[in-house]
Amino acid sequence: MFHRFASHAHLMGFWKQIEPAALNIIRVTRAQSVTKTDQVPHSASATVLQPIDEFFLFMNYLSLGLMQKDLAHRFRIHQSTVSRIVNTWANFLYTVLGAVNIWLDEDTVKAHLPEVFQDYADTQVILDCTELRCQTPNSLLLQSEVFSTYKSHCTFKGLIGIAPHGAVTFVSSLYQGATGDKEILKQSGIVALLKPSMAIMVDKGFLVEDCVPCKVHIPTFLSKRAQLSRSEIRKTQSIARLRVHVERVIHRVKEHKIFSTVIPLSITGSINQLFAVACLLVNYQNGPLVKAWASNC
Structure with a gap:
């Protein structure tokens, strides 16, 4: 799929929503994007x-993870123009x-709570963190900051929250x-959105009961017991x-192939925007997580 939308009609429906705003788009200029090693020759295609x-080019880049050189060839424009777009x-x-x-x-x-959540009807959001593998920095200090012991690789890490019916309702910075x-939960800003009458649902490794003002639905720990x-x-x-x-939603986000490979350090300046856009697009690109929930969405 070139754009991750469920159909061409789905894609065009989304385009109609953003087209009016696109008329006033603020463009990244050559002066902002060209580096010393990426000068545009005077003979470049205009x-x-x-x-x-x-x-469509942007969605190809996000969804297929195509190299900018490849996109330049496909769209018959200069590689630096692809970068700016x-x-x-x-x-x-x-x-x-x-x-x-x-x-x-x-x-x-x-109002949109699926029946399967009736035993946890106070659940406001289901939370989970996800990691994106990135290129290893040369600096040992930076390496120590971005190295994930869980992934045994340098990564960026973000928090995603969904409502019980599957809509993405929270995306943190990376x-x-x-x-x-x-620490990510504390810094993300989601704590300020939670109320005592709400509950969050998390994995057993997400020990946040002492820093949220609400109930936490979390799998039970064995602790020192045998069973x-x-x-x-x-x-x-x-x-x-x-x-x-929430893991299924994260899988949908990572179906944008740009996140399936090691992220080069050259795009770290825009990785927050790319990640947030990919997460938010999930609400527009796909149908309900479970077909039986269609009437709830």
Whole structure:
């Protein structure tokens, strides 16, 4: 799929929503993007793409993870022009989609609550962190900051939250891979959105009960016991079955192939925008996580 949208009609429906704003797009200029090693020759092609073609190019870059050199050949433009288009549209979509308030109030979440969540009806958001592998910096200090012991690789790490019915309702900035889940939650800003009447659902490694103002649905720990009780096993299994949906959403985000390979340091200046856009696009590109939930969405 060149753009990750469910159909061409789906793609064009999204385009119609953003087209009016695209008329006032603020472009990244040559002076902002060209480096000493990427000078544009005077003989470079001056081909100008229409806004919809630039949007399609950007979606090819995000969804297929194509090299900028490849895109330049496909669209018959200079590689430096591809770079400027990618940066321009990353900033534009980050601004436009970021202006939409994706955080839902409690009544809206409950109105769309799937039946399988009835035992955890106070769940406002299901949270999980994800990591994106990045190129190893030359600096040993930077290496220590971005190295993830969990992935045994240098990574960027972000927090994603979904409502029980599957919509992405929270996306954090990216942090260095060495940053813990608890610290990311504290710095992300989501704590300020939570109320005592709400609950969050997390994995067993997400020990955040002492830093949120609400209930936490989390699988039971064995601690020093030999085994869990039957009720604890049932609780752990039920939470695991429900929490898996945030992993499915993260999988949809990472279907944008740019995140399936090691991220080069050359695009770290725009990686936050690219990650946020990929997360927010999930709400527009796909159908419901579970077909039976279609009436709830």
